[in-house]
Amino acid sequence: MVEIGELDFEGGMRDVGRGVWRREVEYERGRAVGVRPFGEGEAVRDVAVGTSLVAAAGEGVRRREGRLVPGVRRGHLRRWVRRRGALDVVVLVVDASASMGWGERMRVAKGAALWMLERAYLLRCRVAVVAFRGEGAEVVLPPTVSRELGKVRLARMPVGDATPLPAGLLEAARLVEAEGLRSPGTRATVVLISDGESNVPLRDGADSFSEAVGIVRALVGKGVRVVCVDAGMGEGRMAELARKGGADYRQLPRVPGALGAFVSDLVVSTDSTYGEHV
Known part of the structure; x- marks a missing residue:
């Protein structure tokens, strides 16, 4: 399990769970x-x-x-x-802070999460949802293929308070680590939906955005695909987070009707990332 004391925010995570996320277990059937x-x-x-x-x-x-x-x-x-025995896992890390409550941001973010659940279900991936707000983060939805459970949990997810971005990413890292240990061969993708306006650090006096960059860089270094979905005005902090952390960058559609195509493209590109070419 990843703990705060095992993190090096300048260079990413130290050798925590070495090989767990990259391990490919082969079977004759499956x-x-x-x-x-x-x-x-x-x-x-x-x-x-x-x-x-x-x-x-x-x-x-x-x-x-x-x-x-x-x-x-x-x-x-x-x-x-x-x-066999290890479905891929997609961890949605959703910013539930006050800044996401402005206008349509939260509604569109939840809509994207619901579309992700729908597509992941069809692809037989498990989906988990981590929400962060106030002083920390929580696993709103453990890894599941249940669309109905996901809908209920997302509908009940509260919004407000500060933006502890690194706490949300750290909770996602813990979840991915646990999944890798429980089911060797699991391939993980972390999809962060936020405006990137982090203001609550893990450590007193630390720069919360730098902490977030360190965790993203560490996840990517361990073989986890990270996608930063920008719910802000675009080309701001989320673009910077993706660039510095080595993650992929997408901008969240402003029109709810465009979510289907957006998430379909995101899930398909996520799945094809793991394919090997001849």
């Missing part, structure tokens, strides 16, 4: 999550035929007995990478 070449001396089984043929076609043809025929060699073969 959900295909990618492909890879066969290792030297490895038995040929569970061949990804289509991908192997594409690899062979990429090198053209070879001459045999005076004819040009497709040439498939061992080096072209790809095998499926499979996992």
Whole structure:
């Protein structure tokens, strides 16, 4: 479990849970999550035929007995990478502070979270929601595939007070760490929805925004994809957080009707991030 004392906010997290988030556990059966070449001396089984043929076609043809025929060699073969018992997890970190209560910000943010639940359910990912406001953060929704539970929890989520951004990110890091330990092979994405106006540090006298940058950088360094979704005016603190932390950056649509396309694109790009190319 990640604790405050184990954080180095200048360089990111120290060696907490080394390898847990990056670990890829392969099985003979289970959900295909990618492909890879066969290792030297490895038995040929569970061949990804289509991908192997594409690899062979990429090198053209070879001459045999005076004819040009497709040439498939061992080096072209790809095998499926499979996992079981560990669905991917998407952690939504939602800013529930007072600044998010202005205008349509919170309504649009909750709408994005609900759309994410809908799409993640269809992709068989588990979704968790962490909300931060006041002096800290809490897990509003533990990892689940239940859309109905997510709707109820989001509807009840209060809004107001200060913006403890690093506390929200730290709670997400703890949750991801726990999921990785519970289900090795879990791949995690943290989606932060905020205006980035952090004003409550984890440590007295510290700069809360710098703390947030350190946690994002640490998560990215551990193999966790982080997406900073800007609920503010755009190209402000959230863009800076993404740039300094090595995260992806998106701007939250202002029109609720555009949320479907926005979240669909976000989830699809999240899923394709893990794929291996031939």
